[in-house]
Amino acid sequence: MKLRTDLVRMYREIHGWVGIVSGLALFIAFYAGAITMFAEPLQRWASPPSRLTPAISLERTPELVEKVLSAHPEAAKAYRINLVIDAAHPARMTWSDGRGREVRSGNAIIHYAAIANDGSLEVVTRGPSPVAQFIDVLHQQVGLPFDHEISMPIMGAIALLYTIAIVSGLVVLLPSLVSDLFALRIGKNLKRMWLDVHNVLGLFSLPFHLVMALTSIVFAFHDEFYDLQGLAFGRVERAARTVAAPGAAERLLPPAEIVAALERQASGFKLRSLDYSRRPDGRTMLRIAGSDERYGMRGPTFGIAEVDPASGKIISRDYLPGHQDGWAATLTSFFALHFGNFGGTPVRWAYFLLGLAGAFLFYTGNLLWIESRRRRERNSTAEQTRSTRILGALTVGVPMGCVAGISVTVAAAKLLGEATTWRIHSEIYYAIFLICVLWALLRGAARSGVDLAIVGALAMLTIPLASLVAGPAWFETADLLAVDGVAMASAAFLLMAARAARRRMTSGPRDSIWAAAASS
Amino acid sequence: MTKRELSSRHWFGKSSAGLVLGLLLAVAMSGLFRKLFGVEEAFFSIKGQLAMWLIAPIWAAVLSFCFLFSSSLRAWIGLAAANAVLWGALWAVGETAR
Numbered sequence A: 001m002k003l004r005t006d007l008v009r010m011y012r013e014i015h016g017w018v019g020i021v022s023g024l025a026l027f028i029a030f031y032a033g034a035i036t037m038f039a040e041p042l043q044r045w046a047s048p049p050s051r052l053t054p055a056i057s058l059e060r061t062p063e064l065v066e067k068v069l070s071a072h073p074e075a076a077k078a079y080r081i082n083l084v085i086d087a088a089h090p091a092r093m094t095w096s097d098g099r100g101r102e103v104r105s106g107n108a109i110i111h112y113a114a115i116a117n118d119g120s121l122e123v124v125t126r127g128p129s130p131v132a133q134f135i136d137v138l139h140q141q142v143g144l145p146f147d148h149e150i151s152m153p154i155m156g157a158i159a160l161l162y163t164i165a166i167v168s169g170l171v172v173l174l175p176s177l178v179s180d181l182f183a184l185r186i187g188k189n190l191k192r193m194w195l196d197v198h199n200v201l202g203l204f205s206l207p208f209h210l211v212m213a214l215t216s217i218v219f220a221f222h223d224e225f226y227d228l229q230g231l232a233f234g235r236v237e238r239a240a241r242t243v244a245a246p247g248a249a250e251r252l253l254p255p256a257e258i259v260a261a262l263e264r265q266a267s268g269f270k271l272r273s274l275d276y277s278r279r280p281d282g283r284t285m286l287r288i289a290g291s292d293e294r295y296g297m298r299g300p301t302f303g304i305a306e307v308d309p310a311s312g313k314i315i316s317r318d319y320l321p322g323h324q325d326g327w328a329a330t331l332t333s334f335f336a337l338h339f340g341n342f343g344g345t346p347v348r349w350a351y352f353l354l355g356l357a358g359a360f361l362f363y364t365g366n367l368l369w370i371e372s373r374r375r376r377e378r379n380s381t382a383e384q385t386r387s388t389r390i391l392g393a394l395t396v397g398v399p400m401g402c403v404a405g406i407s408v409t410v411a412a413a414k415l416l417g418e419a420t421t422w423r424i425h426s427e428i429y430y431a432i433f434l435i436c437v438l439w440a441l442l443r444g445a446a447r448s449g450v451d452l453a454i455v456g457a458l459a460m461l462t463i464p465l466a467s468l469v470a471g472p473a474w475f476e477t478a479d480l481l482a483v484d485g486v487a488m489a490s491a492a493f494l495l496m497a498a499r500a501a502r503r504r505m506t507s508g509p510r511d512s513i514w515a516a517a518a519s520s
Numbered sequence B: 001m002t003k004r005e006l007s008s009r010h011w012f013g014k015s016s017a018g019l020v021l022g023l024l025l026a027v028a029m030s031g032l033f034r035k036l037f038g039v040e041e042a043f044f045s046i047k048g049q050l051a052m053w054l055i056a057p058i059w060a061a062v063l064s065f066c067f068l069f070s071s072s073l074r075a076w077i078g079l080a081a082a083n084a085v086l087w088g089a090l091w092a093v094g095e096t097a098r
Helices: A004-037 A039-046 A061-071 A073-077 A100-104 A133-139 A148-182 A190-205 A205-232 A255-265 A326-339 A344-378 A386-418 A422-472 A480-508 B008-037 B047-066 B072-091
Strands: A078-082 A093-096 A110-115 A123-125 A270-278 A282-293 A303-307 A315-316
Touching: A004 A039, A004 A148, A004 A315, A004 A344, A004 A386, A004 B008, A004 B047, A039 A133, A039 A386, A039 A480, A061 A073, A061 A078, A061 A093, A061 A110, A061 A255, A073 A270, A100 A148, A133 A148, A133 A386, A133 A422, A148 A190, A148 A205, A148 B047, A190 A205, A190 A344, A205 A326, A205 A344, A205 B008, A205 B047, A255 A270, A255 A282, A255 A303, A270 A344, A326 A386, A326 B047, A344 A386, A386 A422, A422 A480, B008 B047, B047 B072
Parallel strands: none
Antiparallel strands: A078 A093, A078 A270, A093 A110, A110 A123, A270 A282, A282 A303, A303 A315
C-alpha cells in the first residue's frame, strides 16, 4: 500500500514517542492482566483451608440468615449467599462493612458466617487470600500505587497514548506490509529481527489491542463521560420501577427455591451467588451472579440476573448471558471482549497468551527505541547518553520488577496463611519492584539484565516452594497444581533469558547499552 | 490536500486540538445517537450506556488522525467547524440541555 513518505515518517516519530511514554506502564498492565485471566483458580490456590465449620446445606440456609440478621442487623443492608463453596468462598453467607469498590480494593472488612455444630453462630473476618484482587487492581491501575481516583485518569491517558500507538504503528507498517509480514529475519542484524518480531506480534494481535485500548478508555473515564453528557444533554431521573404495595412485610423465597426457579427460567446459567440488598425504598433487591460459557458476560467471570426475591421471577435480563436483547448483548460484548470470558478455559488461555505477547510487544518496542537512539548517537559520541542509559535500565528494571514482585507476593499468600492482608501483599510487591528498578539503575541495563532475569527465575520458584511448605491441604483440587507448573516453566524461561543476556553482554556490539562496558 | 509536508513538529497544537475538540465532537456524536435511538436516561439504560461507550472510539480516532491536519491552526479550525455543525444540529433538534 502506498502512503506519502512524509506522512509515514511523521507517524513513525509519533509511534516512537507515545510508545516510549506508555510502554512500561502497558507492560505491567498486560502482564498483570494476563495473570488476572486466571484470578479465580489463583485465589483458590492462594487461600488457606478454611477453619469455619463446613457450610450448611442450601435447604437450611434460611436458619443461618435468620441467625446472622438477629445478631448483626446491619448485615441486612447487603449480604451474599454463596451457592458454590470452595477455598475462595468458604462461607455460605458473607457480608461487608464497605461498598462495592472498597470491597474490591481490599478496603473493607468482610464477615464470613457459618453455623457451628452446636447450632451457634460462627462469624470470622479472616478469609480467602486477597492476592488475586491485588493483581487485578495492579492491572487496572497500570501498576500505580495511588488511590483509584488518581490512578484511573493516568491509566486513561496511557490508554489514549496506546490507541495512538496502535494507529500510528499500523500506518508505519502498511507500506511494507506485504514484504515484511511473513519475514522473520533472524540473523546478524538484531535490530531487524526485533523489528520483525514487533511487527508480527503487533499486526496479528491488532484486534485484541484495539479492544483493550478502547475499552480501557471507557473504564478510565466513564464517570467523566456521563458527567459531560449530563452537562450537554441534561439529566433524566431514573424512572421508578413499578412498585408492589408497600408496607407489607416481605416474604422472601428460600434460596433453594430461588435456585429451582432460576433453573426453570434460565437453564444453562450456572448460579454462583445470591446478592441481597436493601433498596432505598426499603424493599429487598436480589441479584444473582452466575456464568454461562456459551456467551460473553458483563462481569469479569459472571453475568447477572435481577430477580424478584419473593417469587423467584427474573425481573431484568439485561445482563443475563444468552437472554439479552441485541442492545444489551452488544454492550455486554465490549466487556466480554476485554475480560475474555466467552468460551471458557480455552479462550482464557488464549487471552493469557495474548496478554503476555502484548507485554512482550511493549518490551520489544522499548528495545527498538533504544537501538535506534544508539544509532543516532553513535555518530556524535561513542558513549551512550545518560537518558538512553536510564531508559535502558528502566526497560529491564520495570518489567523484571513487576514479574518478580508479583511472583513473590503470590507465594507469600501461602506462607502467611490467614495473616495475609491486602496491605502486606502491596508492600511486598512494591518493595521488590522498587529494589529491581533501583538495581537496574545502579548496575546498568546490561549487567542488571542478567541479574534480574535470575532474580525473576528465583522469584518464580518461590511459588512451588510455598506450595511445598504449605502442604497438600491447600490444594483443594489437583488442577491448582497448574499454578506451580506455570511458575516452574516461567522460571526455566527466565534462566534461558539470563544466559542469552550474559552472551549479549560479553559478545554483543561494544557500543550497545547491552554491552558490559557501556553500563559501568 | 495541502502541499506542505507533514511533520511531527506540530504535535502539541494538533494533539491538544484532538484532545479537547475531539472529546467535544465525540460527546456530540453520542448526543446524535441518543436522539436517534431515543435515550432518556443515561446511566442505567442499556442504550444510554451504549451512547456513553460511543465516546471512546470517536475520541480516540480523532486523537489518532488529528496529525493529518497540515498545521495546528487548521486542526483547531477544522475540528471547531465540525463541532459547530454537530452541536448546531443537536441544538436544532432540541437534544441539548436548556
